Amino acid sequence: MHTNEHTAQIEKFIIPIGPQHPALKEPGHFEFTVDGEIVTHASVRLGYAHRGIEKGVESRNWTQNLYLLERVCGICSHVHATAYCLGVEKLAGVEAPPRAQAIRELVAELERIHSHYLWLGVTAHEAGFDTLFMYTWRDRETVMDILEAISGNRVHYSANILGGVKFDLGEKEAQTIRQGLSFLEERTHHYLEVVSQDALFLQRTRGIGVMTLAQAETIGVIGPTARASGLARDVRLDDPYAAYDRFPVPIILDDRGDLSARVVVRLKELLASIETIRHILDDLPPGELTVRVPRKIKPGEAISRVEAPRGELFYFIKSNGSEMPERIHIRTPTLCNMASVLTLAVGHHLADMPMLLAGIDPCFSCNDRGIVVQYGGDDHDHWTWERLRQFGIDHYKQLESGVF
Amino acid sequence: MKLATLLKDVWQSLWRRPATEAYPLVKPETSARFRGQLHYNSQGCTGCCLCNKDCPANAIEMITLDKKNKRFVLRYDMDQCIYCGQCVQNCRFSCLSMSPEEWELAAAGKEPFTVYYGQEEDVKDVLAKFTPEDHPEAAPR
Amino acid sequence: MTQLIHLLFFPGGLFLLALGMGYEWLDRKLLARLQNRQGPRWFQPLADTVKLLSKEEIIPQGANPWLFIFLPVVALAGTLTAALYVPLFGLPPAHSLPGDLILTIYLLSLLTLGTGLAGANTPNRFSLVGATRTLTQLFAYEAPFLMALLGPAIVAGSWQISIINDFAGRNWLIVTQFVGFLVAVIGLMGKLELPPFDAPEAETEIVSGALTEYSGRGYALFRLAKNVELVVGLTLVASFYLGGLANPLAFILKTGALLLIIVGVQTLLTRLRLDQTVGLWWRYGALLVLAQWLMIVLAKII
Numbered sequence: 001m002h003t004n005e006h007t008a009q010i011e012k013f014i015i016p017i018g019p020q021h022p023a024l025k026e027p028g029h030f031e032f033t034v035d036g037e038i039v040t041h042a043s044v045r046l047g048y049a050h051r052g053i054e055k056g057v058e059s060r061n062w063t064q065n066l067y068l069l070e071r072v073c074g075i076c077s078h079v080h081a082t083a084y085c086l087g088v089e090k091l092a093g094v095e096a097p098p099r100a101q102a103i104r105e106l107v108a109e110l111e112r113i114h115s116h117y118l119w120l121g122v123t124a125h126e127a128g129f130d131t132l133f134m135y136t137w138r139d140r141e142t143v144m145d146i147l148e149a150i151s152g153n154r155v156h157y158s159a160n161i162l163g164g165v166k167f168d169l170g171e172k173e174a175q176t177i178r179q180g181l182s183f184l185e186e187r188t189h190h191y192l193e194v195v196s197q198d199a200l201f202l203q204r205t206r207g208i209g210v211m212t213l214a215q216a217e218t219i220g221v222i223g224p225t226a227r228a229s230g231l232a233r234d235v236r237l238d239d240p241y242a243a244y245d246r247f248p249v250p251i252i253l254d255d256r257g258d259l260s261a262r263v264v265v266r267l268k269e270l271l272a273s274i275e276t277i278r279h280i281l282d283d284l285p286p287g288e289l290t291v292r293v294p295r296k297i298k299p300g301e302a303i304s305r306v307e308a309p310r311g312e313l314f315y316f317i318k319s320n321g322s323e324m325p326e327r328i329h330i331r332t333p334t335l336c337n338m339a340s341v342l343t344l345a346v347g348h349h350l351a352d353m354p355m356l357l358a359g360i361d362p363c364f365s366c367n368d369r370g371i372v373v374q375y376g377g378d379d380h381d382h383w384t385w386e387r388l389r390q391f392g393i394d395h396y397k398q399l400e401s402g403v404f
Numbered sequence: 405m406k407l408a409t410l411l412k413d414v415w416q417s418l419w420r421r422p423a424t425e426a427y428p429l430v431k432p433e434t435s436a437r438f439r440g441q442l443h444y445n446s447q448g449c450t451g452c453c454l455c456n457k458d459c460p461a462n463a464i465e466m467i468t469l470d471k472k473n474k475r476f477v478l479r480y481d482m483d484q485c486i487y488c489g490q491c492v493q494n495c496r497f498s499c500l501s502m503s504p505e506e507w508e509l510a511a512a513g514k515e516p517f518t519v520y521y522g523q524e525e526d527v528k529d530v531l532a533k534f535t536p537e538d539h540p541e542a543a544p545r
Numbered sequence: 546m547t548q549l550i551h552l553l554f555f556p557g558g559l560f561l562l563a564l565g566m567g568y569e570w571l572d573r574k575l576l577a578r579l580q581n582r583q584g585p586r587w588f589q590p591l592a593d594t595v596k597l598l599s600k601e602e603i604i605p606q607g608a609n610p611w612l613f614i615f616l617p618v619v620a621l622a623g624t625l626t627a628a629l630y631v632p633l634f635g636l637p638p639a640h641s642l643p644g645d646l647i648l649t650i651y652l653l654s655l656l657t658l659g660t661g662l663a664g665a666n667t668p669n670r671f672s673l674v675g676a677t678r679t680l681t682q683l684f685a686y687e688a689p690f691l692m693a694l695l696g697p698a699i700v701a702g703s704w705q706i707s708i709i710n711d712f713a714g715r716n717w718l719i720v721t722q723f724v725g726f727l728v729a730v731i732g733l734m735g736k737l738e739l740p741p742f743d744a745p746e747a748e749t750e751i752v753s754g755a756l757t758e759y760s761g762r763g764y765a766l767f768r769l770a771k772n773v774e775l776v777v778g779l780t781l782v783a784s785f786y787l788g789g790l791a792n793p794l795a796f797i798l799k800t801g802a803l804l805l806i807i808v809g810v811q812t813l814l815t816r817l818r819l820d821q822t823v824g825l826w827w828r829y830g831a832l833l834v835l836a837q838w839l840m841i842v843l844a845k846i847i
Contacts, residue, residue: 060460128740129814130580152438
């Protein structure tokens with residue numbers, strides 16, 4: 001009996017996915033133990049794209065940090081800046097004017113459109129439906145062009161500054177946005193039809209990775225992944241920020257909880273976003289774009305939550321009264337959703353893994369935060385900043401002296 | 405449940421030109437708000453250095469030759485610039501602007517990326533202060 | 546002397562390889578255009594091959610080096626030999642013997658077999674999974690594909706490709722044996738591991754399947770073998786079902802049309818999971834062809 005168990009241990013067949021793998025657009029390491037094609041166990045190791053942003057924040061002033069934090073994520077750059085600005089404004093005791101808040105919401109919704117379109121393409125690619133991937137990414141150019149037209153850049157819009165936004169929207173820009181949106185609305189309806197009717201695509205999505213409402217609550221998923229399981233979690237409604245109390249978005253829920261539901265929820269959210277943007281354009285509040293924010297922020301702590309395209313984004317900001325923040329902590333939605341992949345993977349085919357993974361819309365470099373160094377066996381050690389620095393210095397000294 | 409839901413799109417694509425942009429051959433139009441290369445006009449500058457202070461990438465250095473006579477030179481490192489536009493936002497005298505046309509900024513070396521803005525004689529004075537040996541990156545071209 | 550020219554230059558050997566690359570380009574270009582992309586330039590397959598041939602071949606540790614080098618050669622040799630028995634370019638087959646249809650089909654299977662063994666030979670996990678999938682898929686499509694090609698053979702009363710080709714020139718068998726045509730086309734796609742039957746080399750799951758460890762010469766040979774197999778497979782299906790191949794023009798038009806259909810199917814469908822592929826073949830493909838077979842046999846008896 002004992003020997004049998006032992007051989008079973010040895011013969012475990014593990015498929016490693018990552019850190020470099022065509023299914024992953026960013027580095028992450030997954031190990032799927034398989035029995036034939038069926039996955040029996042899954043584990044993940046994150047942290048390959050740790051960039052030390054939280055530490056870097058502590059040596060830059062409040063304005064410079066805006067741009068550093070915008071670069072936490074290339075896809076949801078605006079929500080990071082918005083979360084940071086709202087937090088800092090809360091600490092400074094000022095509030096951005098209503099027009100600025102409305103523009104913030106507008107850019108955030110445009111960004112959601114571009115993010116969800118990107119995601120749809122990636123999912124289609126993981127499913128082996130490259131035609132859909134090519135078409136969605138072609139149509140996504142429309143929203144990228146809109147964002148470039150109103151902000152001046154396709155990816156890092158830099159719309160926010162502390163205390164407001166940088167640019168205004170005139171009649172001309174509103175016209176550009178409306179035109180682009182009507183095209184996108186038509187395409188989104190079409191894609192919604194494709195993903196909910198195409199027999200072969202449904203074969204790969206319907207009933208795959210079903211997460212029940214109870215499971216979703218236990219695992220603690222957020223964003224569209226939670227909403228596809230019927231869990232009504234949306235910071236835009238639960239705790240309205242920016243102009244979301246004035247221009248609310250409808251919540252999109254689906255109770256099926258499978259991959260297909262996640263696709264449908266995201267596509268319906270696109271339609272909701274398009275509608276919301278139209279409301280904002282129709283009813284843009286007049287007034288100033290910025291208020292003055294002092295260079296030194298009063299000491300204190302603030303938290304700020306916004307709804308990123310992937311779910312709730314959380315910022316903790318601590319000021320000690322100087323020109324630079326004392327500590328900023330970021331928690332991105334991917335981290336919360338990652339556990340669901342590992343839970344749902346068991347019992348599914350290996351071929352479903354990339355799609356399950358894509359189903360939560362993972363963004364690895366965003367979620368890679370703290371550093372845990374593992375050396376030898378299972379000895380985990382949390383290194384202090386000084387120790388890490390000393391390690392680096394010693395390492396390079398050794399390199400220089402040619403010991404290696 | 406249908407098979408081949410994208411049939412119509414595929415059929416249309418067969419008769420359409422590819423969506424791919426012929427970029428190096430045809431330069432695409434950028435929007436009027438596009439943030440390209442930074443430009444500086446020393447007229448009107450008071451030398452407050454706010455642009456320099458808030459630059460997240462340390463791409464700007466304001467060199468003050470003579471504050472009374474308003475002789476300022478701005479050294480701009482294009483390769484460090486992240487084109488965020490904060491300096492333009494900070495300048496209260498509209499001395500800074502970002503060009504929507506100049507964005508094809510690539511070169512084989514680092515040298516073409518350092519640009520000095522200011523009155524001609526001021527720039528000359530600044531460059532004269534650096535000998536090329538000390539600051540190879542600042543050598544006049 | 547003429548035999549040597551036949552073997553090395555036309556219609557076998559170099560010409561066949563060039564034709565294979567031409568069809569690969571056509572496949573890639575059409576696929577790209579249907580997806581609204583630019584697609585490769587005409588010499589891209591040649592450039593790929595030249596580049597791969599000039600690269601260093603890395604033999605992974607733990608693999609049998611002889612098998613590693615030998616398998617691509619066997620695969621290419623198999624497909625090139627298969628080309629001798631089909632009416633390539635609309636010309637009569639270079640060799641013809643009774644029962645060469647079966648021989649051709651099994652020579653074509655050498656590529657799949659070679660790929661599977663190559664995957665099993667390397668210790669890479671993606672290769673192993675890929676090899677399993679390749680061989681599983683082989684068992685799924687091989688029987689229906691064979692039965693689909695035997696349909697015309699039964700009607701023509703011969704298992705010799707040239708005779709079936711002549712018979713098909715007089716009767717368009719796509720009209721009378723439509724099911725067989727469908728199964729043959731889809732079987733060919735399964736054989737070539739084209740989407741949606743590309744589970745054995747699904748890049749988002751198992752990188753490059755059985756050939757993950759191949760680089761350089763071995764990979765180039767496998768690619769060439771696949772291109773040749775594409776040509777041979779198209780020739781077979783076109784000559785059996787699309788009214789025979791009597792001259793080069795008919796060859797180009799008919800195989801081109803067939804390729805267009807295959808590309809269309811590639812664009813429109815999502816990749817099937819392996820269990821779905823196997824299910825599709827045995828549940829529908831095999832049974833339908835079998836039903837058609839029975840009808841043909843009954844019609845012949847009556």
